[in-house]
Structure formats: structure tokens, C-alpha cells
Amino acid sequence: MGIFLIILLFAGSGGLLGYLAQRLKRHSNPLVEQIDNLLPQTQCAQCGYPGCRPYAQAIANGQADINQCPPGGQQTIDALAELLGAESTSLNTSFGETKSGQVAFIHESQCIGCTLCIKACPVDAILGASQLMHTVITQECTGCELCIEPCPVDCISLLASPDASHST
Template identity: 55%
Template sequence: MTPTLADRIDTLLPQTQCEQCGFHGCRPYAEAIAADEAGIDRCPPGGAIGIARLAALLDRPVVPLDPTHGVEKPRTLARIVEADCIGCTKCIQVCPVDAILGASKVMHTVVSDLCTGCELCVPACPVDCIRLDPMPLAQADDREHADAARRHFQRREARLSHERAERERQLEANKAVVAAPTARNAVLEALARARLRKKDTP
């Protein structure tokens, strides 16, 4: 299948899924650029090189990074200070690529090979136990790593969507159970009506 313009733009994005561009992930940003609804200057992780690549693809002028979306800086990897971790799972909940392992009240850890350096886990941590270490340059510009990050993000989004649909289905089922009279209630109501009729009979 021939790649769409959004596909080709998405391929040039770093796949951090950091949302600094104002979109929920790199793919929505790519689609907005393709539709001429967003500029090519919103991706701090991609930086000047990323903007130049997008400009070349789209035959647009190279522009500086829009500072309202952040500043360009070296890519990082998250690391949890295990001694300080309280196992709250808040970082796990916000990681867009499922790079953090752990469970409630159990120490968490970051799988560095999966981490994109989105930094979303840092403000989520209530005990400030997440540090940012430099990302190796080879990893920062590795297309295979970016492609893997895209797949992890897509799988997570699909899983969350399925879980939301399942919760909504269960909620609707519970509402139906509450709204529908049970057989016992129907019998009790019939008995009550019979008693009233008997009481009113002279």
C-alpha cells in the first residue's frame, strides 16, 4: 500500500509521544500537518533537524522551533530511584509506550530500551523519584527504536480503548440490572396489590 502523506510525515517524527506539539501523540500531529492544520515547528524532541526534514518533504521553508511548545534539548531516558519509589503506579498510567514495569505498592522500574524520553512520568510522580539521564545518541536518532515506540504506543492505545469499551459495556449492563424489576419484586408487588384489594373488599 502506498504511504499517505501523513504516513511519510509520521516516519520523520521522533515517536516520543510526548504531546508537547499539542496533539495526543505523533500520528495525530502528522495528520494535522498533512491537512495543513498545524505547522512543522511544534516538535521539541525533533528539534531543528526534524523541522528541516519535514520542510524538505513538504517543500516548505525551514522555520525555527515554536518556543510555546518547548525548547530543543538533548533527549533523555527516565530512571526511577528505586529506594524512593512508593509503588503508586501513577508513572505507569501516563507512560505512552508501556516502558515502566511494576504494580501497586511494588517498586517500579523503567525499561530503558523502550523509553522514548517523553518525560510525562516526571510530573506524575508524587515523590519526585524519577531522574532523567542522557539518551545515547545512537538511540535518539535510531529509526528502528522510533518504529518500535510507534508500535508500543499503538498497542497501548488499542488496549486502553478496549478497556474503556468494556467498562462502558459493564456499566450499561449494571444499569439494566438496576432498572429492570426482578421476578421477586414483581411477585411482591402482585401480593401487595392483592392485599389492598382484599382490604378494600367489604
């Protein structure tokens, strides 16, 4: 009798754990999540990967160095080094230079309404329609510079961010 109870208990808890393992399965690597949380989320692709999460994935897999993120700068490298227990290094400048707090600005008199920058913006921070003037939603702009290159009339320039001016 006792042995059946024990077998029942084991089978029951085994079944429960199996069910919970399926039910509460983590769909992503928690390390990737943690790394991604430290990245600046500009989605600028300067690191050579198509966005912040792919770069986080690459770091977690050991395929990329932690010093390839120019917008994050030294602060991000330090934070990543602390998280991963790695030696902190300086930014690899072949990926770009750190520029603090910038936002894109469209010179509206020159804009021809081609919508190319709207397609390039990773965070939907550009507003406009075909043949109509476009503008940047300053609060949403991450300053990733991805809209600069596609513009056929070079009417987008980068300005100092209004948030950056009063923070020291």
C-alpha cells in the same frame, strides 16, 4: 459482433478496476504516513496533539506548523520542510526546548509503587506493580517526560541517554 467484444472488454476491465480499487484501498492518507515517519515517535504530546500521528494528521490538514516538535528539533523541521516543500523555520520554543537523548530514571528507594507513571508511559517502558517498586526499561524509554508530572513523590528524574553519550 466486434462491438459486443469491445463492450465486454470495457465492462470486464471496468469491473476489475472497481474490484481492485475496493480491495487495494489505502485506508490512510499517504502524506500523513510520510510525515509520521519523520517524527521522533516519542508520543510526548508537547506539540499540543495527543501523539505523533495526530500531529502528522494536523500538519497534513494544514492546521499545525511544522516547528512544534521539540524532541525532533531542527533536524525534523528540516526534513518536514523538504518533504512538504515548505520554508524551514526554527523551533517554536513555546512548545518546549530540544533536549538531546534523555531517559527517565526512577529513584527506587523513594518509589511508593503507585503505578501512576506506568499508566502515563506511552511506550510501556516502566515496569512495576501496585505497592511494589517500579523501574524504567532504559532501552525502551523515549525520554518524553510524561511520567514526571504524575509522580506524587517526585522520584523520577531525567538522565542522559546511554546511546547519546558515545554518539557525537
